[in-house]
Amino acid sequence: MKPSRFVQELIEIVGERNVLWDDYDLRLYEYDGSVDRALPQAVVLPETAEQVAEIVRLCARASVPYTARGGGTGLSGGSIPVAGGVLITLVKMNRVLEVDLDSLRAVVEPGLVNLQLSEAVSGHGLYYVPDPSSQKACTIGGNVGENSGGPHTLLYGVTTNHVLGVEAVMPDGELVEFGAKALDLPGYDLTGAFVGSEGTLGIATKVTVRLVPLPEDIRTLLAVFDSVEDASATVSEVIGKGIIPAAIEMMDQLALQAVEASVHAGYPEDAAAVLLIEVDGLSDGLDEQAEAIREIADAHHARSVRIAQDAKERELLWSGRKGAFGAIGRISPEYYVVDGVVPRTKLPEVLKAIAAVGRQYDLPIANVFHAGDGNLHPLVLFDAAIPGELERTKVAGAEIMRICIRAGGVLSGEHGIGVEKRELMGELFTDYDMEVMLRLKAALDPEGLANPGKIFPTPGRCVEVPRKPLAGIGW
Amino acid sequence: MIEQLDLAALEAELKTVADVRKPDATDSDSWSVGGITPSLVCTPGDSESLGEALAICDRAGAAVVPWGGGTQQGLGSPLERADVALVTTQLDRLIEHEPGDMTVTAQAGMTLSALQATLGEHGQWLPLDPPLLPGATLGGALATDVSGPRRLKEGGLRDLVIGTRAANVDGRISRAGGKVVKNVTGYDINKLHVGALGTLGVLVEVSFKVAPLPPSDRTWYCTFDDPRNAGLALSKLLWLPVSFAALDLVNASAAEGLGLSLEGASWALLARATGFGPAVERQLSEFRDATRGRQGSHTTAVNEQQAKETWTSYLEESAKRRWSPGRLTCRFALPSAELGPVAAAIAEVGGAAGKPRIWGHGTGALFWSAEVPSEGRSQIVDRLRGAAHGSGGRLVVENRGGDRGELDVWGPGEPSYRYMRAIKRQYDPRGTLNPGRFVDGI
Known part of the structure; x- marks a missing residue:
């Protein structure tokens, strides 16, 4: 051919x-x-x-x-x-173009793998904060598109808080820069509007990010609970006491059982939930903070609280969390990761409602998520080989999203709307809200060629988007 | 578009939805925007009527000046037209504060100080310490993207805002973002409003992340003869795994009245540490080491009561200098490592006309302020702007000091401005909101 x-x-x-x-x-x-x-x-x-x-x-x-x-x-x-x-x-555009050690900025190409940025600056005692679970493979450009998060964004913020400038090819074909190493340049914050726009407003070709000093010291705790409510109450009280940990991750029983079957991180399989809590910063006072967290967990009937004694133990505790998705993959042919956010105080009732969805649709649901910022990741276990199960899984996922919306939450904390949730946007936002958002699209991409079919509902709601042969191009 | 505006008809129509009056002899000065006074002051009682009033103005071709506390109306280029001040102060309710969620939602006309008082009752605050005069509202703070020394650790408004509701020129209210701290659901329209000077819509409701009030809060300062050395100490401190709440550079004039003794030195580096006691103590030793190694001469601890007053008067003085008549005040946006060198380069600019006060934050915001006769201002702005651009930064004139238009407030055009104009055309096609006030004639 x-x-x-x-x-x-x-x-x-x-x-x-x-x-x-x-x-x-x-x-x-x-x-x-x-x-x-x-x-x-x-x-x-x-x-x-x-x-x-x-x-x-x-x-x-x-x-x-x-x-x-x-x-x-x-x-x-x-x-x-x-x-x-x-x-x-964009994977071939993967260079670190500049590391500015004096102003703590790096300028990188979009195809650079997230973890490689942190590795490139770790020798200087610095890192790039947002750490999505896919950080060994995902790119900074993709992170910009989806405003990615990760476990350690509770204290330090997500991609949008760490990207200060973008050079982009706009839909009119022009190469233009927004933002810079400095904050608050005159004009609209187009960098802020660009981050999380899922590639629908242009293509980033250079990204200026904030670098942050690596913490001097870290304390990692594993708290084991016999009820999800106690674990949730611990999360709220830790934060309510003015301690903002770098990460608070929760795993429920099904997730724990899957993890222990594969990773052997030492999680108790009969517990209802565990919290993995990490505080970091100066070593001074860090033990007191960890102790204060232990006391709060104890007050909420923690069965046990373990504080990692060294880097090896810390790694072991994290290995369970980081290997959780893979571990789920071992107990189920396939799983569907749902991403939703609810106000932190609504976690107990929302988790109960999600469990009810699992029973209703006869699908096991495991929960592994960023409890500190209310960012849920229910994993719906299914087998696509069983007729109708994928469809049932998608319906259950949408039901979970509706639970988040009713609890005052939103459709995505870090994965974006993409194709997956575009038809649900209308349940969170009015048509007018979306019309106002689309004015931004109309201003920057009037022809609508940049990543069409994303974020916003498609008129007519067709499931299969037909691939029309494009007239006059002769593919 | 040049049709004569029928003011009487406009007033009558606005009266169907809101309280409307003409500024009178007693208060017309307080409604002046760079010498132009809007013909009408319209104060709607709720968000919906504010939207309706905005649409009425838009249909009539009347220029609207969104108005919160009116404390920062000096910002921006001179308005092309100003017909109606659209006042948000009746929208002053707290909508929702769930302390356990560490988020808050309030109407945009609520004052920042009222919000802080409410949050304070629960041991929380909106972590923002901007140089604002009393009466400043949440919507106004957001529209002007104002921040202070503590942005260094806590982030700025673009980081703190999680949701907004805005009245658009068609009169309808749209929502963006949400009430949760992590969110990628649709375009982040919130960020478009931050620093937009109300040129895209009028904010009626805002949601923020809040923070716990820190248990410990200490302040020290060290004197320097050369701001470049202070800048080096600052860069060193930013590089350490020590998260200072604030690191501010001030010259002797700016330090006046703050209760600090510079003992003849020309500059001081102020450090503030907040958090848990032991970490705060450790920060003091790091500050002492970093300043000593960079020719800092005296490190002094400020006692806690005095420190509170020092930061309060620092912000009050900054706010006054930003707005007192006859003063020229410029804000530099710089990479943080350029603070020291730029401070050194501009220390003598405008020297003959009046001693400049210079102060800057570790975030890279640097201010220059002096009383300058009107004839010398353009050259001074040019010189200051040259220093900003030479350091990879930009300069914005904040206080034109009564100038009526010869000063270049925003600086030269940028390639990105044409996309900003395209956005403005979508959100405000008739140029109703603050016409001519923003960059590039937006």
Whole structure:
């Protein structure tokens, strides 16, 4: 098969080795970490910002949609090209361009893997705070798109709090900079609006981030509870006492059993819930803080509280949390990760309601989540080989989202809306709220070619987005 | 668009939804925006009527100045037109505060001090210490993106705001964000309003993250002859795993009246540490080491009562200098490492006309303020702006000191401004909100 004229033009921009267009190659790019999939008509791997700009200009001239992709670890389908078109994969733009040790900033390319940024600066006693569980594979550009979080964002904030500037190719094909190393430049905070816009307003080609000194010392506690309510009450009281830990993670019984079967982190399998709590900062007073947390947990009937004695024990305690999703994968053929946020004080009633959903749909649900900021991750266990089970799982997931909304929460804390939850947006926001959000889209991407079909409900609500052959392009 | 505005008809229509009056001889000065006084003052009683009033103005082609406490109306370029001051002060209710969630929602016309008093009863605060005059509202603080020394540890308004409701020029109210601390659900329209000077919509309700009041709060300072050395000490301190609540650089003029004794030195670096006792004590020793190693001469501890007064008067004085008539006050936005070098470069600017007061925060915000006769101002702004741009920063004129338009408030154009104009066209196509006041003539 000969490449079409459009593909030839892509090849002229980035070279033959950076364009994929035959069916076999394209199939490798039809999915990400979510349950949705769609085929692009071409995949390009640009190496420079100028190439990204040329690709976007070519797409604009030909009215071809395009979708940016980083590590492909997204959990809401943000990088799934639901309208077909060109998939712009940024993994070859993966350099750390500058580390400014004096002002504590780094300037990096979007394809840089999250963990590699922290590794690049750790020798200077610094790190990049947001640490999504996929940090060994996800990219900074993808983090910008989805405003990613992670376990350690309770005290220090999520991606939007750590990204201070962006160079982006806008849908008009221009390369432009917003923000800088300095805070509060004149003008609208376009960096702030860009972060979390899921690739629908342009493509980041350079990202300026905040670097933070590594904590001098860390205390990690594991508190074991016989009831989820006691664990939740402990979370609220720790924070209410003015101690803001760097992380507070909760795991429920099903998650604990799965973890112990695979990781052997020393979690009790018969407990109702455990909390993994971490305080960090100066070593002075850290033991007192850990002790204060232990007392609060004891007051809420903790069965036991263990404080990691050294780095090895700390790692062991975390290995259970970090390996939790993988461990679930061992006890169930497939699982669906739901991401929702509720006010912290609503956790006990929301967890009860989620358990009821599991019973109603006859699906086991495990909970592994960021309790400190109310960011839930129910994992719905299912087997797609059983007819109707995937559909039932999706319905149960939507039901869980409605529980979050009724509790005063939102649809996503760190995974984004993507394709997955776009039809639920109307249950949280009015049509008018969304119309006002879409004015931003209309201002920056009037043609609607940047990652179409994301975040907002599709008119007519069709499940399968047909891949229309694009007139006049000759794929 | 140039049609004559029928004020009487506008007033009559606005009266159907809100309280409306004309500024009179006794208070017309307090409604002046850089020398222009709006013809009408419209004070709606609730969010919905505020929206309706805004739509009435938009349809009539009347220029609207969103108005909270009116404490920072000097910001921005001179208005092209000002017909109606749309006042939010009746929207002053606390909507929701659940201490266990550490979030709060209030109407945008509530004053910052009233909110802090309410939160204080529960041992919490909105962690923001801006240089604002009494009466400043939450909506106004957000629209002006104002922050203070403690932004260093606590973040700024862009980090603290989690949800907003805004009246749009079509009169309807839209919501963005939520009441939870972590959220990726739709576009973050909240951030568009932060620092937008009300040019995209009028905020009617805001939700924030709040923080616990720290158990321990200590302050020290060290004197320096050369601000560059103070800047080096500051950079060193930011690099240590020691999270100071504030690190501020002040010159001797700015330190006047703060109860600090500089003993003839020209500069001081102030450090504030908040948190648990032992960590706070440790921060003192780190501060002493870092300043000693950088030619700092005296490290002095401020006793707790005095420290409270020092920070309060520091912020009050900053607020006054930002707004007192006849003063020129500029804000630099700098990478933090440039604070010292830029402070050194601008210390003598405007020297003949009046001793400049210079103060800056560890976040990279630096202020220069002096009484300057109007004829020399443009050159001074040019020189200051040159120093800002040379350091990878920008400069904004905050207090034009009565100037009517020759000063370049925002500085030269940027390639990103055309996207800002496109956004403005979508949200306010007729240019009703604060016309001409923002960057690039927005």
